[in-house]
Amino acid sequence: MSSNRHVVIIGNGIAGITCARQLRKLDESLRITVISGESKYFFSRTALMYVFMGHMKFEHTQPYENWFWEKNRIELKEAWVKSIDFTAKTLLFKSGENLSYDELVIATGSKPNKFGWPGEDLQGVQGLYSKQDLELMEKNTQSGVERAVIVGGGLIGIEMAEMLAYKKIPVTFLVREAGFWNNILPKEESELVSRHMREHHIDLRLKEELDEIISDPNARVKAIRTKSGEEIQCQFVGLTAGVTPNIDFLRNTELEVNRGVKVDFGFQTNIPNVYSIGDCAEFHEAPAADRKQVEQVWYTGRMHGETLGYILAGKEVTYQPGIWFNSAKFLDIEYQTYGTVPAQWDSENVKSFYWEHAGGKVAFRMLMDKQNKIIGVNNFGFRLRHEFFDQAIKEKWDGAKVISQLDKANFDPEFFAPYYIEIQKAFKDQFGGNVKVSKKSFIQKLFGASV
């Protein structure tokens, strides 16, 4: 490979930027250009809500200062790519300019799902994905919104509800399923989150679907109708029923696409020297039994970028994700998960241990196989150590061993209530066996730490 070749990355999200940084670390000489139409500088999409709520300014969402890119010779181009000429290895921009590449990385992320609902393009109806969406939402909620309706119960939906609550706008939340996020969360966890949403005065409607969005004379939303026939007056509708790869401009070209851009475990598409990573990539087959072909989370985008950086630098590696982990925050309740905890399991082969604090906001679940080996954990309202569970799950620790060492896994700040002791006691009661229950430390006793 010639070392002055030009690597062009479309998309400056976590996937594209990680790839560029990693590549630059491994290769001093090649030319790197990152393109995005959304914003010149990389920002953290996950922080959009905090800008809306005044926790941060937009500039705070940018993980690197502006000088960083020049210093690392990563060229930035703020423009929309209209089409790609794969034979001439050239990009055509909306502005009419061209740019040629030797190697191309497609990291164009996602866009909010729209299911063809009547009225989905009215004013006051929107999704939340981009910087522009954030600005639109600020405009849409500036005044005159007496109620908002959110459609689709995922993570972005609950973030949107929290944002609207900041503006003191009452929210009705329509969720098609029988429990909030219950395609991912087991019943108890889903109920815990639902309770907390209601504590925040969110009008959560389970098993309720959007039928149509009703317009006022000025093409603005004035109400919605649900499938059960109820009409809800509202001046804002948030559409958060999932996201889909943002690759419309690549359809009907020689590039092989399905939901996303089809790639192998080297992120190679069907066209040589063209790669795809992040939200918009779709593996031919799932990378592991508990994984999906399209992985649309921050962490996987980062791992894709990291790995492709190595590949483009000429190292022989293939994508091999480790133990799954994820996190989210439901209003005030933090959630982390390590390993595999599906919404449902067959109780023949899988044992579940669940503990919930009497206050109903702190919970822990551990799934084990038939031999009591740990498969995965969910934790709510307290923090657990990634490294600990990465090791325990990889090495298939016995459930009792995991629980006995839970004090070491605890990641809550000092002086916080030692929930792990209660969890150890509960586990011992339920499963017996060789479980060591931690003692309160001197400091914990001194400050009367109680659960």
Added chain:
Amino acid sequence: MKMIQIVGIGLFLIGLAVFTVMPFLGDYTLTEEQVLANTKDIHQEKMAEILTPMYGDTYSSNFSFLSAYNENFNEYNEALKAESKWDEVIWDDYSFPLAQSSLSSSVRDNPWLFFGLSIGLAVLGGLMYNLPKYQDEPAGVKNNGIFHSSMKNRGWMGMITGAYLILFYIILYWFPAYIVNQVWMVTPLSMILSGNPASQWFLYGTIYTLAIIVMGVRMFRKYRGNKYQQLRTASVMFFQTAFAFLIPEILVLLNQPYFDFKNIWPLDYDFFYDYQIDTFLSSGGVGLFMLIWGILLIVIGVPTFTYFFGKRWYCSWVCGCGGLAETLGDPYRQLSDKSLKAWKYERVIIHSVLVLAVLMTALTIANYFSGFALLGNVTNQLHSFYGFAIGSVFAGVVGTGFYPFMGNRVWCRFGCPLAAYLGLVQRFKSRFRITTNGGQCISCGNCSTHCEMGIDVRWYAQRGQEIVRSSCVGCGVCSSVCPRGVLKLENGSTENRINEMPIIIGNDSIKINA
């Protein structure tokens, strides 16, 4: 906002207004007896003569009184200066005691009434505003609207607050004669505590302590459900009230030297000044204990505690400057500059102050033992330069006055020589670090935004690195505001404390040969 909070703000503003108009009350009539009673023996005669034109006249404001005073006083001094008769010039400033004794005002007559109407109402109002905060919300991160607030995001309210604070510090340090009314107001309190009349420093100490208490209550509300934040807030409230405010006054009541047992050189920059040493040495066992205690803190206390717990044991659990920053200053923490450039300035400035403080102290001690033979005058000039530039301008005017412009830790970050010392230990020999939780960071930036020391916490967190920085005061707010549970302040093994992770955990594609 609840009704009670609105009333609270109203009361606070009334209290503030009363406090602010107080300097304009009353009139001033100077007599010869007052001059004799308030000047040093060597100046009595001269001063009584210089001020003769003022006797018996009643001045209706501090401005007219002080301008008449200055006119007479300067006339005398200028003439001598013109003739280069330097040893006859009166260098002492008597404006404060003379203004104080010549004042007759309703405040002087009814100190407790005015205390209640100003400080009392402000404290009551502040508590009424703070106590009901977040009452009907679940516990959680309470950062809503910070950057939409004119107070907390350098809007007009922030500007006015900053200007008021700066003005207050300038008057306090250099023009105390203008606030003798307020000093009279706290005199009865001072009499109770120390048996002595109040100075402007007692006034300052009273306000300072009450500010920490009222705004400490705000911290309890804001961080409901967060034991770390609550405990360290309670700790600074305690150390300020007991160690910085009450105990020194009570020591004076018991005829012992005024001493703050938790103030450590070089923050306490005059600890080794000749008059301090003389005080310690002439106060028997107690004085000697204070001297030894102070030295032990410097050579053993700081390194040991910092080794085990990081500099936080002092900066965000004990220190008075830190105490004010963490309570009164908390609403402004997000205004610190996070740029790499600011970090560079920080390192140069704070270590320069440390070097200056050490040199000055070394010279002072050398002088002391050589019987002031060596560079006596240079030392004095150094003392007054340091006292003015670092002690007053940097630590006071900029340190607190700039809260609403540059965040609440300007002094602690750029100026405090003790912080520099603690920081060196923390960086190179300590068990403290902030642990990053594997790969869980989503680069959202809450941690960096709300770090009062301007540390770009995210820079480390998003690459799975532990955060080991000399400036981190361990306030724990980065950990509190992180929405993904990524950060934990920990004391642990010193091995691998500074880790460069080639790959973040969770990705097995790349094998690292360890």
